[in-house]
Amino acid sequence: MGILLFITVLLIAACGLIYELIAGTLASYLLGDSVLQFSTIIGCYLFAMGIGSALSRYIDRGLAYRFVWIELLLGVIGGFSSALLFLAFAYTQGFQLLMYALVVVIGVLVGLEIPLLMRLVRDRYHFRDVVAHVLTFDYLGALGASLLFPILLVPYLGLVRSAMLFGVINVAVALWSTFLFAHQIAAARTLRVVGLVVLCGLGIGLAEAKRITAAAEDNIYADEIILSRDTRYQHIVLTRFKDDIRLFLSSHLQFSSRDEYRYHEALIHPGLSAIPAPRHVLVLGGGDGLAVREILKYPQIESVTLVDLDPEMTRLFSTNPMLTALNQKSFLSPKVHIINADAFPWVDSNTDSFDFIVIDFPDPTNYSLGKLYTTTFYKAVARHLSTQGLMVVQSTSPMFARDSYWCIAETLKQSGLQTYPYHLYVPSFGEWGFVIAGHRDFQLPNSLPAGLRFVSVAGLPAMFQFPPDMAPMPMPPNRLNDQVLVRAYDQDWKDISH
């Protein structure tokens, strides 16, 4: 019985530490600033353990019975903690509240474990042996857990399944404790039934978690998925690796937080700084609020109208703390008006006029998206340009999709606009291209907003130079009844992957 007892100590110690590590890791993934997260979580956890130890003195009857219950509770709460926290992050505003509440509850329960256990076995050993053995195995368990966690659990099981696995261990401890302390428990059968039910719950959880994580996206997104949501319109996935947050819409990378400033500065400032007195700006697409962040660097701008199809997307980037940190709460500015609508019909029916129009749609990967890159669409957009107005269009890569890029430029030209193509390098995308277009001449701006990290007045002319490997290609325009762009784009990327 001795060795079994001390293995019990080792296991419960490991479980306790694992839950704490999971909470810390999750908070670091989701909220960033790992030093802060780990410090506060360890602090709370140890403090809660202290409360648990203090409370243990009030338990004087049915020690074994209560010990088994504590194990069962830990199995449930700890086992589902990680899944619960993921869900809370994705669907509620109360992630942090729930996380600290869970840490405290688990801490209290873990704090109760060792004192109860020590009292349970005090009659069998000398006091000094009890203390020595229990604490030794407690620390051994902690060592095991802290080594297992980074080396095996996170890489091979992931956070959700690791928590569930250790939930199972807690329940297993509960079950064999009913045998270990059989003579001290009256209602052992009830406890065993409860234990089996909890075990089943965790088993289902493990199987489900495996099914979810085994989904194909595990292969696409190399990093930890911190949010994955199917909306009516698309599949939104956020991943995080260290300080790099990436957004994927229906499996296409939209930005990497490490270098998105390059993309968004280059998208906005060359065009917007060239407009003498911009007051009203329209953004089509751009539901991440990053382009709006750049636009709000111009104090003279009075209104920014953003039309994005997916309300989930704009809601996420208005409320999620990690994402609003990225877009500097641009959607919360009183100047910004968000309209969730399909862009083409909106543009077609609206009559407002704008000084600067940003068109930042996903690449033309299919015929539906391809409609947003046609002469008909650009003509409809151009009707919204004020006399000083310019528009800028996200136009794929002039390097990897050279035909597509110049097809978009030609489409703008055939829509009766003057075009000014330019490009830049974004590490996570490669060479990327935009086109400024308007009814008037465009001249490079002489000044830019302060504090830009990438675009500079001195660097602008080079962006409008295309080296021979990206030089213009003769392409027909993309039209609603003949979407050459979608076929060209498909071919361009096929050529790359061969």
Add this chain to the structure above:
Amino acid sequence: MSVTRRQFLQSASAALIGLSIKGDRTIAGSFVNDSFQLGHQIRDRAKFPEHRQVVKKGVVIVGGGIAGLSAAWRLHKKGYIDFTLLEMNDQPGGNSRWGENEITAYPWAAHYVPVPGPKAIYVRELFEDLGVLKDGRWEERYLCFSPQERLFLFGRWQDGIEPAIGLSAADREQFRKLEDQIHAFRATGKFTVPMESGLSESTADLDRISFADWLREQGMNSRVLNWYLNYCCRDDYGATTSNTSAWAGIQYFASREPEEKGPLTWPEGNGWIVRRLLERVGSFVQPNCMVHKISRTGKTVSVFSGDTEYQAEFVIFAAPTFLAPYLIEGAAPLHDFEYSPWLTANLTLDHVPASYGTDPTWDSVFMDSPTLGYVDATHQSLRTHIDRTVWTFYWALADGSPAENRRLLLSKDWNYWKEAIFHDLERVHSDIRQCVSRIDVMRLGHAMARPKVGAIFSPERRTLIKARGRLLFANSDLSGFSIFEEAQYRGITAADQVLRTLSGAA
């Protein structure tokens, strides 16, 4: 109502595992736009009310399809307004009628117009008036969006309806040969739209032989080629190649030389054109006015509808010509007019089937199906995200005799046709029943004139065309086949004839 053990177990287990019962959805729907009852009153010489009032009109147009509406548009455009148009149904438009639900407008029959060539001057004039043709350029939003058509064959989809995959060298050779011959026919300038402007006695031989026989004579026996040509004839004429004059078969291909990737189409099909025409001449149109008698009386023609006698200087008879012997007193019976029965259905889809297969396409056709496939009514939407849609399903009952097919069409109930439609769609879309919430079916006994052997050069037809009295004929069937451009041409030339006579008289 008692619950069977099986039902109980189904619902209990469903409640337990939180799944809905997987079974056939209830699918709503009915027959719509039935008009044969009205027609049969005329056929059966039913008793109609005595006339109580007399209305004098310069021109009465009988029939509010494209021919009648085009005549009205022409008269109105030339500044002549002393006319009225009598339409039997409550909705004008004839074969270009349309419907609308909470998702989209959709066509009930004709759903496109090929981009008109330079000789189709009246169609071009109309489209300039409607803003479809501006400064010599076709408005892009009315041209069919990419991708236009697809064909399901050999277990997969291909772009376009002309078979291009799985062809043998012999098949390819025959396709090439036919293309060369069509090219030569086109170069003669004798196959045109409208057909009247190119029609020449020198091609009359082609009207004395069926298209199927002509193909055999040319040694074109490729199964795939023959399927394709048969499909084309069923689609445009409602007839198989063996029931189509070779002249008409050749006309289908040789008359068109597209200057733009088309066709022109709208969510409600050619109903869009009807809507625009009604915006212009709708106040002259009287729906629910079935004409039951027309008689020539000295200097006027009397048109009886309900309790009204319209005394008109001119009548433009734009209803299907086969009705003329039943309506016009003293008219000789007709022998050369044969019509194909059709069935169309509009299917409301709550979601697109998982088996859809490709990017959303306008027109989908299954090889070797007796039907003509389906057209997506939301294809011309500017939206990028579409989940619910309406499919218009087309079925020309081309095999067998038209009279027998008409009897079949009228004798079977809605459920029969619903199942027949599903049966056809399930060849490719196994999950279609899970997607459809409604099927409305329209039955057209005399949907379109059939250009059978001899129809094009029929003396009977030529006589009606040349009529120069107070009663003029204008239905598209005077051309031998029912297409938009012919209907519009006949309507306009009849209106012009009236205006010419009027100005001559003045």
